[in-house]
Amino acid sequence: GAVVSQHPSWVICKSGTSVKIECRSLDFQATTMFWYRQFPKQSLMLMATSNEGSKATYEQGVEKDKFLINHASLTLSTLTVTSAHPEDSSFYICSARDPGRDRAFFGPGTRLTVL
């Protein structure tokens, strides 16, 4: 069964609103989670690395004030897209690294459409 969940699986919002996406590790504690973005017909690109109890590390070109990441517990990381615009429409996927199994598991993804 799924070991990483994401909620919601899809969301449609109006331009200018904020959207929060949750990523949960279900059967292990994840000190590190990763947020990826995938535009249609493209590959996954790392946006940021989320560390429990500390600030996220953002990749070059990703606006930290626009994509707020909070990793408040060992099983939950959230990504908030603030003041969303149509160009933010994408597929957002999280992954959580399981140190016990030395690999990361992916959530099912969240499809965001900004009108």
Next chain:
Amino acid sequence: AQKITQTQPGMFVQEKEAVTLDCTYDTSDPSYGLFWYKQPSSGEMIFLIYQGSYDQQNATEGRYSLNFQKARKSANLVISASQLGDSAMYFCAMRVEMGSQGNLIFGKGTKLSVKP
């Protein structure tokens, strides 16, 4: 710079035949891991197989095997006895250990279509 290259945007294979999906990588880190994921139209990333840089033998998982040629920096995925359900996007990915927290670097992907 770390990089994954998948040179086949799309591949066709006849049902029950074997197919090889190409992947080459570039890293100066001696310790790394190579992954293959399947992404059907639903979008979920399905883990297929993993090869560590120090593993002596090629990884196998059921119908999937990884042809690891370290000197050539290639990690091709071989799918034997293709099934219609294998039609999907396939991504090769690499994780390096030095200077990272374990994130994956992905190739552009190969779209595999299995013909009945």
